[in-house]
Amino acid sequence: MQVDLRILRFDPERDERPHWESYSVEADPKLDRVLDLLHRVKWEQDGTLTFRRSCAHGVCGSDAMLINGRNRLACKLRVEQLGTRRITVAPLPGLPVVKDLVVDMDGFFDKLRSVQPFLINEGPPPERERLQSPADRAVYDDTTKCILCAACTTSCPSFWAQPSYVGPAAIVAAHRFIFDTRDQGGDERLEILADKDGVWRCRTIFNCTDACPRGIRITQAILEVSAAIVERGV
């Protein structure tokens, strides 16, 4: 079938502001994903169209974009799932646009780094690995699945209203280590997240949870971090 694909275009060297452009693209709704349609436009109609993608299989997190009003991975969304032949694609909201569908992720990654998303343990290294029970591992299993696509943070109205909010993706990354029994940096991270731009900016709106392509229970993770701040008296 023919799909009417509308893409929000912006070339900083040519345009004063973003504008919509329409493309008619042949698609097999059962097989083609939105990423396939973007490829078809780029390869067959306009080679200047710019977007990020790498793995094309939902693993690298590089092709999150706003598709028919919701943040999704273009490589994980088949045309059939949208239930319409009119498709709009725009860059992730709330981040500066570099060109077309490419946004500047520097601020997003700065926030991620601010919560120290790595194992902190000053103890002597063990002979072999640091052991952990399956039950202790299960506590943070969900938040290990993040692929850093930014779909959550950029769908959050609290982040749109206050861009200094650390955002759900950084809290997910912190959660993964705060509840890891082998880690010793939990209180330090909780202090960072107890700041005015930390977890208290979350208003439990749930857009983040809806947007996550990995199905992570993000709002639940944020509430667990908030509870730990209170329980540990940070």
Ligand code: SF4
């Ligand atoms: Fe993407 Fe989900 Fe990670 Fe947020 S938590 S960055 S939506 S994978």
Ligand code: F3S
């Ligand atoms: Fe935003 Fe998610 Fe909280 S959408 S307000 S971070 S529940």
Ligand code: FES
């Ligand atoms: Fe890697 Fe879509 S291209 S997640």
